[in-house]
Amino acid sequence: MSDKKIHEVELLAKLIKTIGDEHGISQVLDLGSGQGYLSRVLAYKHGMRVLAVDMSDIQTKGAERFDQRALKALSLSPSSTTQESNLKHVTEMVTPENVGDVLSKWGGEGDNDDGRWIVCGLHTCGDLSTSIFRLFANSDQIKWMVNVGCCYHFLSEEGPQPGFPMGDWLKGKGYQLGNSARVLACQSPSKWTDPVIGQQSFNQYFYRAVLLHTIVDKGLSQKAPAIGMVKRKKTYLQYYQTAMKRLDYEADAISETEAESYYQMYKEQNVDKQIIVLWTLRVLLAPVLESLILVDRWLYLKSLSDSENKSSVDANDSDVKMWPLFDPIASPRNMCIIVSK
Known part of the structure; x- marks a missing residue:
């Protein structure tokens, strides 16, 4: 990994591990896992059971090759076999309709999990971030979500489930950014x-x-x-x-x-x-535009806990947090969103 990636993966993995330990959840669904950098650290360093999912078979096969290199480096450890079993890569399109079946194939073996999962994504591009939010909203098994998004220029603004806006407040105003503003939101004056x-x-x-x-x-x-x-x-x-x-x-x-x-x-x-x-x-407008996208996401997730129709979400227990997790110079897309139910 590059120094930038090491910085990001170490901090995000430690955060996910802390959440898992505090709430008795050891199963993680890493969506858009790519080459599996975050997944490997969660599985091999922190001992969590990780299902790494990516839509690209090329990425999945590349991640498996990296796994073998990592396991070779860990060969002197007596727990390396257990570490290998902690991580599974699959090529799959996960949706609210099939997520239960996908998780059932892999989950349910933890002592304290009771079928509960944390879903995470590191620098999930465009609509992948918003798809993770909707997956969290519609899955009874996923109890925590940890996400750092990026690539706002790939967000959709049309269709029944656009990437922006997500929240009712901006939807009600018919607000749209347009391509130029979405591209500009990715700039990093810092x-x-x-x-x-x-x-x-x-x-x-x-x-x-x-x-x-x-x-x-x-x-x-x-x-x-x-x-x-x-x-x-x-x-x-x-x-x-x-x-x-x-x-x-x-x-x-x-x-x-x-x-x-x-x-x-x-x-x-x-x-x-x-x-x-x-x-x-x-x-100079970039942070304003990025903040608009992030606040829209926060409002959408916050509305889950306030909705009377969401019986799977307890308003007393649900919480949404958002703060800069990474060094903004090393990693400008550094805003981490955490939500629980």
């Missing part, structure tokens, strides 16, 4: 307090603006195409080469000489400094 990281970010925005303007100016497209995420490059030419391949343009569509001349022209016109001002003003 990271720009580091001048090196900040300058690298501004360079990438400037590189993209120059290339998109060049593409339109050369008549290759009537409007700026979507380039997507490009790994940070030290020079404009490196960025140009990577982006042009991704956009599938011919090698001679824009020569390196032309590309460099456009870059130098806008550099001399101080457009890079204008980009810094523009993005600084935009990114």
Whole structure:
């Protein structure tokens, strides 16, 4: 794991373990488990019984390969066999309709669990977070939920069960963010307090603006195409080469000489400094937009405990908490939501 991932996994796993110990629950459903980093720490370090579920068979198989490497490292431990049995990876689409069957295949063996589970997700993208919330709301077996979301730009805003808004208050107002605001909600102004990281970010925005303007100016497209995420490059030419391949343009569509001349022209016109001002003003709105998404989620979860129609939720025992769990510089998407019933 990267240092960032180690930081996140260690803190979230410790939190989940603490909840489990305090309430006599040792079974964890890790949804969107990916390569299984959180699942392995919960199972091998903290001794919890983990069902790691991902929709991608590639991710599941990759996680199982990592398991074997981890078990090899633990081979000197007499409890390694028990540790292996604590973790199960499955490729599955879990819904409120089938969650009972999925959990029954794996659960029910703990001494104190009584069929109870904790559902968790670390940096669950877009609608996966909101799907976990609805799963928690509709499952009698899942008693605790611990979630840290991310990728707000993938949230749906239409359909019978949109990712945003979830709560009745914003739904009643017909409120929508739109794609630009959802993308902006993912920005992290806290990271720009580091001048090196900040300058690298501004360079990438400037590189993209120059290339998109060049593409339109050369008549290759009537409007700026979507380039997507490009790994940070030290020079404009490196960025140009990577982006042009991704956009599938011919090698001679824009020569390196032309590309460099456009870059130098806008550099001399101080457009890079204008980009810094523009993005600084935009990114100052990011925490406001993220807070709107998070408060909407909190209100939805809080409404579960207040709803008279939710007999599975005891208003006296239910609780919803939300606070920053990770270092915002290392991990900007750091807001952890915990709810119990």
